[in-house]
Amino acid sequence: MKGFLTALQFLTIIRISKGFDITEGKLGKSMAYFPLVGLLIGLLLVAVRTVFNYILPASLVDILVIVALVILAGAFHLDGFADTIDGLAGGKDKEKTLAIMRDSQIGSFAVVGLILLLILKTFALMEVHPEIKDRTLLIMPVLGRWSTVQLAACFSYARSGHGTALAFTQFAGKKEYIISTLITAVILLGLFRLNGLVILLAIAGLTFLFGLFFKKRIGGVTGDIMGAANEINEVITLLMICALFT
Numbered sequence: 001m002k003g004f005l006t007a008l009q010f011l012t013i014i015r016i017s018k019g020f021d022i023t024e025g026k027l028g029k030s031m032a033y034f035p036l037v038g039l040l041i042g043l044l045l046v047a048v049r050t051v052f053n054y055i056l057p058a059s060l061v062d063i064l065v066i067v068a069l070v071i072l073a074g075a076f077h078l079d080g081f082a083d084t085i086d087g088l089a090g091g092k093d094k095e096k097t098l099a100i101m102r103d104s105q106i107g108s109f110a111v112v113g114l115i116l117l118l119i120l121k122t123f124a125l126m127e128v129h130p131e132i133k134d135r136t137l138l139i140m141p142v143l144g145r146w147s148t149v150q151l152a153a154c155f156s157y158a159r160s161g162h163g164t165a166l167a168f169t170q171f172a173g174k175k176e177y178i179i180s181t182l183i184t185a186v187i188l189l190g191l192f193r194l195n196g197l198v199i200l201l202a203i204a205g206l207t208f209l210f211g212l213f214f215k216k217r218i219g220g221v222t223g224d225i226m227g228a229a230n231e232i233n234e235v236i237t238l239l240m241i242c243a244l245f246t
Contacts, residue, residue, distance in 0.1 A: 006030035007037045011145065013074045028171020031149045032179035038145040039187060041072050042138035049137065062125045065137065066118065077144070080227020081117060082110035087224070094218045098159060101224045117231060124238035129245055135191045140237045143199070144230040146184040147207040151221045151229055153177035155211045158220035165223035199240050203233050 005016050007030040048068045052061045070078065083101045089109035091097025128136050152168035153176065159166070188196030207229055214225050 002026070003030045004033040004036055007033045008040070011037045011076070012041065012072055014072075024167035025171050028152075028167045028169075029176060031152060031168060031172040032176040033183075034145040034149050035142045035180050035184045035187065038142035039138060041069070041141040044072060045069060045137040045141070046134045049134065058130070059126055063122055066122050066125065069141070070118075077227035077230040078114060078117075080224040081231040082106045082114050083224040084228035085113040086110045088217075091218075094158075097218050098222070101222060117235065121235050121238060124235065124242060127242050127246075128238065132241065132245055136238065136241050139188055139191055139196070139199070140234050142184055142187055143203050143237050144234040146180055147203060147229045147233045148226040149177055149180040150204065150207050151211050151226050154208065155215055156220040158214070158218045158222050158225075163223060165221060165226055168223075168226070169221070195244050198244070199237060202240060203236065206236060207233060 003026070006022055006026050008014055009016050009022065010027060010030065011034065045065050045068055049061055049065050052064055056064070083103075083106070086103070086107045086109055087097040087101035090100045090107065125133070125136075148168075149172060152165065152172040153174065155169070157163065157166050157169040185197070185200060188200050190196075192199065210225075210229055210232070211221060214221055
């Protein structure tokens with residue numbers, strides 16, 4: 001329970017208590033429960049969709065669902081996505097790339113990237129068949145957050161100094177990865193049967209290639225890169241659902 005609450009407080013705007021103690025070790029090991037936090041987020045998104053479906057057109061409801069997703073996560077992973085885009089666009093070497101990614105200001109590439117990402121995510125959700133939209137909303141945040149566990153478990157931290165992702169790469173190992181993978185697999189198989197396993201394997205493969213790219217580019221991963229993986233894999237999940245069920 002403590003691991004889940006640690007993950008919940010880190011990944012969402014939900015606060016357990018002001019005195020809730022989160023150490024680096026607890027934070028890293030809480031990655032085992034990242035998919036469960038994703039499932040909770042998905043349940044809240046389904047609740048938002050259910051309520052607004054009574055009073056608004058379906059397209060507007062889908063937009064509000066994406067807005068709710070951004071709010072629930074505190075735009076946390078979007079920030080990482082933006083920083084990653086800026087780093088790739090402006091960094092000519094490892095040091096420059098990491099310096100740009102750490103800069104709190106975002107550039108034009110990041111702005112364009114965020115706009116395109118949100119447009120793609122929104123329109124992809126609109127194209128998901130209504131009969132499976134609730135199930136899709138459940139697995140989308142699960143897979144996004146699970147992919148960050150894979151990066152932490154399989155790749156080293158790219159920076160030489162301290163950073164948010166250091167706790168994850170240090171303390172999230174095979175145990176946390178296996179637990180999170182089993183949780184994710186059970187959720188996907190329960191909701192989409194064998195198609196769920198296909199989606200999981202595709203996300204796993206793409207995430208590993210994503211990690212290999214940054215290992216070659218900057219020597220590993222960072223918190224921003226994990227955030228970017230979460231956002232990209234949410235979009236990929238939606239696109240795969242559209243491809244498999246149209």
